[in-house]
Amino acid sequence: MEQTGGSHLIQNLTLSAGTALKVVSLTPTFQHVTWIRQNIRKKECCFFEIGAREDVCMCGYSKSEHVADAIQTEVMGSGTWDPLTHIREVPTDAFGDISFGGLRQTTTKYARVSTDTTPEVLYQLMTEQWKVSPPNLLISVTGGAKNFYLKTRLKNVFQRGLIKVAQTTGAWIITGGTNTGVMKHVGQAVRDYSLSSSMQGQIVTIGLATWGVIHNKEVLAQLSVCVGPFKLSLP
Template sequence: MSAHKVSYEKWRDAITSLDLKQCPTCILFSKEQQLPLEQHQNEKCGYGRLKSSHSYEGQPKSQNFGIFYNQYESRLTKFIRCDLREEAEKLYKLIQDDCSQKPRLIISIYGGAKYFQMNERLEKEFMRGIIEAATIADGWILTNGLSRGIGKLVGEAILQDRTLNGGSKDLVSIGLAKWGSLPEETRELLSKKFTSQKNAIQNGAKEEDHEFPREILKTTDAATIERHLTYMVLFDDGKLSGYICDEQRRMFVQEATNDKNKCYAVTVIVEGGKNTLEVILNDLKDSRPVVIIDGSGRIADVLSDLLKRHPER
């Protein structure tokens, strides 16, 4: 039995045992409302989806989890697509049980979700610093899971450490993203791969059944998933646009840092726009330290400048 097949079955069994919520499916259009194709092919529901893209009844038929092995980097990433309202306690337990490690530190690295550029010296120091902190403290890294902006920078830091130093093998990195914000091609590739893995397990899985979709590895679409992380949690609210708010990250961190887990948390802000303020506000309300990277741009620099002018605050 292949190692990937064992990993898949362990991941499948863990997800099944937690009885996670089904991903939402819009059934606005019923069978009784079906019209000739030419009359409704451009009709959309409130979520912005074409009528032809809907299931008419019952539960979603698609598979909602899988594992992908990147043979070029000897890296395994585990995926779960779940309801936006899923309990943080279950998701934390899923990852903790799977990696057999309770974190002593949670590092949330957030900020610019799109392209930005730091000066070379600052970028190198940042990339080295976050890996050192997470490794020394048995920490988990949380980020937005996208292959652009801060998510891409975190992924590059993990890849660089693994390539140059042979490190990051046991470093737990988690992407928290919204299913509907991913490009349509990425969603289709993931759904197809999830389903094919399920069928392969039932019919005798091969190593290639668990390989990362090559189209994602080679894509130039920066909005796709960051492929260097350990886990990808894809939250689904049925909508095919927008980004998740900070509530999912906040609740996950709260679960990890409750008294019984003896874990601390810190948030690192790099660049960022107005949505980054929600992350900062949530952490300050929960009395968690926030580190702002001065010189990284936009909101980070604005806040850094204010703190320099008013250090007493």
């Protein structure tokens, strides 16, 4: 979730689950889209109050990132903005498939979800809607310095061990979803595994990234878009 002590106070995260296998991107079915819109919600600010800068709200987001009715009620630093009152939950508008090109095409599903979403609903999303096999083990790898450094030998041992455990136990690997710190080494391990001609089975990796740190996140809520090597299949 987004840090309440930082520049953003609206707590949303992006859940992304992918498997290291070559797959074909499919447009979500009507039933799938309906279930997500009925059960998965996001948070948004509904009251634009000018903060430190004229184009930035007290919630930390810019005016352009607010819905129309929030801007119509904007006020000039009155001090009345309250996260308990002026942040609401609405059906999510950002979910679908991302196809990554390259030597071995893979597809990742994603959804923008409120941090108040229950684990039961997220589990149902992944296992029943996204058809991800239930895990026998959960491996959580997150944190670490931004420029986390491992010597080559230790990095190789860590990556091989992580993949071996995940592969032999049917585990889900859960990370912070960014290419920094120890999470970067997790991504490299899964990438190398997916490129290996001898790979057997699948590795399920789940990234939980804060919505605010995602570059070009606006396109994730559009009907269809192609960005560089990435093809998005959206509802």
